[in-house]
Amino acid sequence: MALIRLFAWVCLLIILWAEPVYSIPRYVKVRLFEARAGVPRLQLTGGIKIIEPVSRDIAFTGAVYTVEAEGGRVALYAVRKGGRSRTLILRGSRIVMEESGSRGMRIVFSGRSACNYRGIIVVRSATAAGRPSLDVLNEVPVREFVYGIVASELPRDFAVESKKALAVLTLTRLEFLPDQRAIGDSTKSELYTGCGRVRESDRVLVDSVFKERLYYKGRLVLPYYHSTCAGCTSDGDDLFRPDGDDLSYLKAVKCEHCKGSPFYRNKVSVVDRRKVTEIFGGALPVVLAQDGAGRPKSIQVGKQDLSCYQTWLKLGRGLGWSRVPGTRFAIKSTKDKIEIVSSGAGHGVGLCQWGANGLAGLGKSYREILEYYFPGSKIK
Numbered sequence: 466m467a468l469i470r471l472f473a474w475v476c477l478l479i480i481l482w483a484e485p486v487y488s489i490p491r492y493v494k495v496r497l498f499e500a501r502a503g504v505p506r507l508q509l510t511g512g513i514k515i516i517e518p519v520s521r522d523i524a525f526t527g528a529v530y531t532v533e534a535e536g537g538r539v540a541l542y543a544v545r546k547g548g549r550s551r552t553l554i555l556r557g558s559r560i561v562m563e564e565s566g567s568r569g570m571r572i573v574f575s576g577r578s579a580c581n582y583r584g585i586i587v588v589r590s591a592t593a594a595g596r597p598s599l600d601v602l603n604e605v606p607v608r609e610f611v612y613g614i615v616a617s618e619l620p621r622d623f624a625v626e627s628k629k630a631l632a633v634l635t636l637t638r639l640e641f642l643p644d645q646r647a648i649g650d651s652t653k654s655e656l657y658t659g660c661g662r663v664r665e666s667d668r669v670l671v672d673s674v675f676k677e678r679l680y681y682k683g684r685l686v687l688p689y690y691h692s693t694c695a696g697c698t699s700d701g702d703d704l705f706r707p708d709g710d711d712l713s714y715l716k717a718v719k720c721e722h723c724k725g726s727p728f729y730r731n732k733v734s735v736v737d738r739r740k741v742t743e744i745f746g747g748a749l750p751v752v753l754a755q756d757g758a759g760r761p762k763s764i765q766v767g768k769q770d771l772s773c774y775q776t777w778l779k780l781g782r783g784l785g786w787s788r789v790p791g792t793r794f795a796i797k798s799t800k801d802k803i804e805i806v807s808s809g810a811g812h813g814v815g816l817c818q819w820g821a822n823g824l825a826g827l828g829k830s831y832r833e834i835l836e837y838y839f840p841g842s843k844i845k
């Protein structure tokens with residue numbers, strides 16, 4: 466008997482030793498279509514099985530299926546192709562769907578091409594700007610989520626080592642995510658367009674770094690990254706202060722490796738002065754000081770001090786991101802026009818994606834790439 470008990474304990478210890486302990490959630494909850502002002506209707510085009518309010522297979526032949534918000538409830542309709550008539554299939558407080566094929570659930574949101582999603586989709590009714598809308602949540606297995614981030618964030622032809630670097634950053638970011646909290650699918654956190662663009666090579670490279678995280682002095686780092694720094698990244702504290710976390714470990718580094726990016730050169734936009742002053746409550750932002758990378762470090766708007774990042778967010782949301790894609794911006798004012806000159810794309814702190822691809826092209830590994838953009842950090 467004692468021998469059996471000893472054997473069981475040894476087996477248990479072997480299992481515990483062999484099984485890595487992760488604190489990242491097994492499933493990630495992603496709120497879809499975050500960047501849209503409202504989602505009144507979704508179109509389902511395939512790979513979907515309804516599991517709530519009733520279990521039901523959908524045959525995607527001869528009809529188009531739509532999910533719509535209706536007076537606090539959610540309804541599924543079949544719309545005949547080419548016809549205006551539609552038939553109510555089911556209605557409930559929420560509709561829960563799961564994938565029925567190997568390619569994920571195929572969903573179309575107006576104005577956006579079809580996206581495929583893995584895991585489960587939960588659709589609830591909501592309101593946006595006083596109108597009925599849908600709240601769409603994708604509960605996706607964590608590995609599938611990381612595959613999706615790598616495929617959504619980076620161009621397909623980027624080098625494998627630059628994609629591995631991004632995968633480590635995403636996995637490190639997930640360590641900060643409690644199980645129950647949902648994150649968005651836009652570049653506000655990380656761009657996630659589901660699994661439709663994921664290739665087998667993405668799965669292989671993510672799996673190869675799945676246990677690795679980025680640390681600075683023994684603590685996990687908040688892994689900031691952006692598209693293009695256009696010459697030099699910035700200190701985290703310079704860009705995000707006066708608000709934001711302590712980012713003193715995020716140091717500026719020179720980067721000439723992102724010259725292949727379409728955002729490397731200056732972008733000049735001329736807009737109406739009134740449009741800009743409306744964004745800032747009647748005032749115009751005045752740059753009082755720049756950091757070593759040429760980004761605004763101290764900005765005054767009326768009597769208020771704003772960080773470079775806060776000012777850039779207001780400009781981008783108010784004017785459109787194509788007019789001011791990067792945080793290295795300068796504002797010149799004439800009587801009724803404002804000229805905004807910017808370079809780079811994204812906030813300019815941490816890893817530069819185009820630079821990472823450039824470094825990978827020079828033969829650098831993902832470890833060397835991460836240690837370059839996060840000086841003093843270590844991968845474990």
Ligand SMILES: [Zn+2]
Binds near residue numbers: 696697720722819
């Ligand atoms: Zn760069």
